[in-house]
Amino acid sequence: MDQVEIFKALSNKARLQILNWLKEPEVNFPGQAEYGFENGVCVGQIHAKSGLTQSTVSEYLTSLQRAGLVTSVRTGQWTYYRRNEETFAALSKLIETEI
Amino acid sequence: MDQVEIFKALSNKARLQILNWLKEPEVNFPGQAEYGFENGVCVGQIHAKSGLTQSTVSEYLTSLQRAGLVTSVRTGQWTYYRRNEETFAALSKLIETEI
DNA sequence: AAGATATATCGGTTTTTCCCGATATATCAA
């Protein structure tokens, strides 16, 4: 767990917004319903909601993944992203006790 | 509490190091002993230990203060900085529940 | 195979961050 990388990933309003949306995929990405929420939400759904370009959203998701804040699964032509709650729990504890 | 500002402040190895040093001022800043630790540690002590220039350390401490991660007290020609544990606790909880 | 769709990557411009050295400001000591 690279602390600096995690904090950098969290140092951006759009990325925080995405993470927050991913807390409740069913609520925030109804368009995902027909494909299910098991693996997370695909890039296009996030792109559509974000107001950012597709390339920017893709980059942001990659950076969140590098930081360990989300995980991804590729299925066919889609890549699904979802929160990695373990990292959030570990980060919370880290701030409480180590930093 | 500006989340982005806090995470930006934490997105730097040197600043994380300073915060960590400030967890145990008596251990990490023995040179401060003759002036006491009540108000924190003065800039010069941190500068001496950091390997960064005085101006950089001063700026970093200011940014940590803007984020609410430290507080400062000016006494004579010295400015003492210490951790603001309330912010760390609040941030930990924030990550656990909101972000 | 050809076209459509989804995502990732590449190249680039603008803004921000990282640091520095120099200088300004404030206090203290003589």
Add this chain to the structure above:
DNA sequence: TTGATATATCGGGAAAAACCGATATATCTT
């Protein structure tokens, strides 16, 4: 007042981040 000490601020060069549009890659459909 003069000089020393501590900190803050200013100006700037180099590196990184924030986006974007264009393009590449991979899969799906027909």
